[in-house]
Amino acid sequence: MSLLIKNGEIVTADARYKADIYIEDETITMIGQDMPVPAGAEVIDATGKLVFPGFIDPHVHVYLPFMATFAKDTHATASKAALIGGTTTFIEMCCPSRGEDLMEGYELWKSKAEGNSACDYTFHMGVSKFDDKTEEQLREIVADGITSFKVFLAYKNFFGVEDDELYKTLTLAKELGVIVTAHCENAALVAELQQQLLGEGKTGPEYHEVSRPVEVEAEGTNRFATFLEVTGAKGYVVHLSCQPALKAAVAAKERGVDITIESVIPHFILDKTYAERPGVEGAKHVMSPPLREKSNQQALWRALEAGLIDTVGTDHCPFDVQQKHLGDGDFTKIPNGIPAIEDRVNLLWTYGVSRGGLDIHRFVDVASTKAAKLFGLFPRKGAVAVGSDADLVIYDPSYRGVISASTHSVNNDYSGFEGMEIDGRPEVVTVRGRVAVREGKFVGEEGRGRLLRRSTSSTPEKALV
Ligand SMILES: NC(=O)NCCC(=O)O
């Protein structure tokens, strides 16, 4: 099976040029000018289009068991929405809770994804406790090709770890050469503030942000950085939302701590006024860390442009309107999360590159290449190069559209970005050489996605066949 993409403009994290791309089976085998059409090859004309490496979402939740319910998506629905939005690989948080066995959780997560995802995927392994079995289990999981961990400094007694457990996790990660991703908020402060607010009769979604102020996130970020500094481990702050946390992470970078920063698309596009809408309208926009004052949004854009923020993910975690009603009369019971997997690339393109000051190469880097490098997928993923997987996004920058739950593919009955304009969309998307999206519609093979087993350095991972 072969495919020739002709006349497109290839844009990567560090290059931009017009060329044809020839794909045999799953791999890019030639890139060149005016290539003749080999017998039997399907030709896709990409005239006037940009050709990007498949985008990578480094922070996704699928069917997450959380806050007395489960996030809406399955691997089948999330992966199709991802592909329509140009994401060809996602990294899911594998999150067994504190009461569950780590290895059983890992096997359960793998079994849910296997044969169901249309795009490629891998996991960050959640560490929600550190008991007698944890070290051995984590060694086994790393040997199985899962070379990044996830810790929560929030969600006390559920996903959250205590400081001694954080220390043990980082010490092991350092030994194994594994990167640790972290949700950074001070869990105890959040719990106290939540009780105080509820006691004062402040029960609506507008109090979610008040219960998790920027200081709570800055403290968590600073604490994580301190633990990285002491252990020498490599860390990655997830879904950073505000200026004080950014300051803490950048200060750590400047003093040589091995720390990288992710923010997520809702924090660039939405501010806290969305969550201050009355009742369930506000609840639709409740996530953690919460949507912030608009001034933080400007700071995130500037930091992204300047290279201080390394990646942009989604923290995709959809709950429908009925689920959001679980928090009627008590904001602490609103399931935290917003659907975004389908919209990340188009929103970042529109409000970053098309209408903002984000350089097109930075766009590719933060939405694809950097995550591939950080998480051991490069150059198999995140690149347009001979030998790389033929995961490509043929992007139409002349497309004009509006995001709406009435037209989106994600399995949720509302969109957090309802009514927002987009200035482009993926026209054709390929995953390992097969067309998965045409004219914005999923045409791929369900369940073809592969678990990407990774090594601990930035060398190509071991693929599970
Ligand atoms: N972010 C969020 O609100 N929900 C998903 C869980 C998490 O990432 O903290």
Ligand SMILES: [Zn+2]
């Ligand atoms: Zn989180």
Ligand SMILES: [Zn+2]
């Ligand atoms: Zn998350």
